[in-house]
Amino acid sequence: MAPNTSSLRTDRPAVLFDLDGTLLDSVYQHVLAWKEALESAGIPLSIWRIHRRIGMSGGLFVRALVRETGRELTAGEADRLRKLHEEAYGRRVREVKPLPGAQRLLEVLTDLGVPWAIATSSSDVTAAASLTMLDVPRDVPVITRDKVAYAKPNPDLFLAAAEALGRAITDSFVVGDSVWDMLAAQRAQALGIGVLSGGYGREELETAGAYRSYDDPLDLLEHLDELGIRTR
């Protein structure tokens, strides 16, 4: 029997967006905020190692940190570290801006009737400021790490985002700047679209499974046809 494809609008797949480094130029501020938090806790760690962990779940981040510095952290210390990071990021958030094309891309998708959502490893608090910056309409699903059991590279955030849109995850694209987004996309059985705007290289994203990669949201907007999304 042929599969029933009559209800599928393959030209209107769901699009599930990561936030930091994907829609906002905020990765480097997060990196230096973590550096500041770690220094003030007396934990030395090279900055590039922090960069390579951005976007993954805070719990895993701290665990990887323990491994890389050979230092044990109590649950209390880990919590304090996350709080220090949140404060340090708060002091830098004024410098953060949407990436080129981010708002326009979201508007175009809305106009085309392409359902989209946000799925971020950030907390509700940190995400709130970002959503204001992007003028995200109130009816857009926003899945933060406060809403799921496990953040990236586990698939939960993206699975919940697709569900909130009422779409199959296999009929969704995941757009993200980090290896953790691409790995989570694979685990969720979605195709991952990489953007370079978080400072990972194209080869890194493709090695992690990116189906396609673009410079930033503007570059993605200019190539929507490559995703089979028909613009009018």
Place this chain on the structure above:
Amino acid sequence: MAPNTSSLRTDRPAVLFDLDGTLLDSVYQHVLAWKEALESAGIPLSIWRIHRRIGMSGGLFVRALVRETGRELTAGEADRLRKLHEEAYGRRVREVKPLPGAQRLLEVLTDLGVPWAIATSSSDVTAAASLTMLDVPRDVPVITRDKVAYAKPNPDLFLAAAEALGRAITDSFVVGDSVWDMLAAQRAQALGIGVLSGGYGREELETAGAYRSYDDPLDLLEHLDELGIRTR
């Protein structure tokens, strides 16, 4: 006739080091210093695009910038931008530290009788503070962009460094964190050794021609045998 290899000590190749991101954890400070300089000149540019240009010659950096922002800069504006960057970096230099293993690696090479030198796209002024931080002995050749016609990815800096050591460039390794180091190494006919400590990915460095890559100076030190350098 067999080539004369009697004078070659292939276990003691020359090693030509880049500075920022290779021996010092300074790339992210340079990136944000450029961001600050560009903002104050009214030029918007995503931070990852700045990161991807760090380590290349300042002249080429500004040229690439013009291309990416579609904005023309006069020679005077370009000079002012470089000056703004130098000042903004100066305000951050207190945060900069040597990378793990950097000083020890240089000491071990010296003890082994492996000749080494520094070759950086930075100016004399910016490099001076870095050399103090690393306790670089005064008799080590330091080639800055003030000493050659063209900085990286042109081969001049590395060619001059090998010459200053009295060694053939083909008997030298280039150690660097950026694509521009690896491209310059290829042009110079040296083998490039990539380090990830500047925030480029391993795949990016290998695509640009890295013969081998390591996490940082400490990781390189622990694998000197892979370069055929016999430690005692």
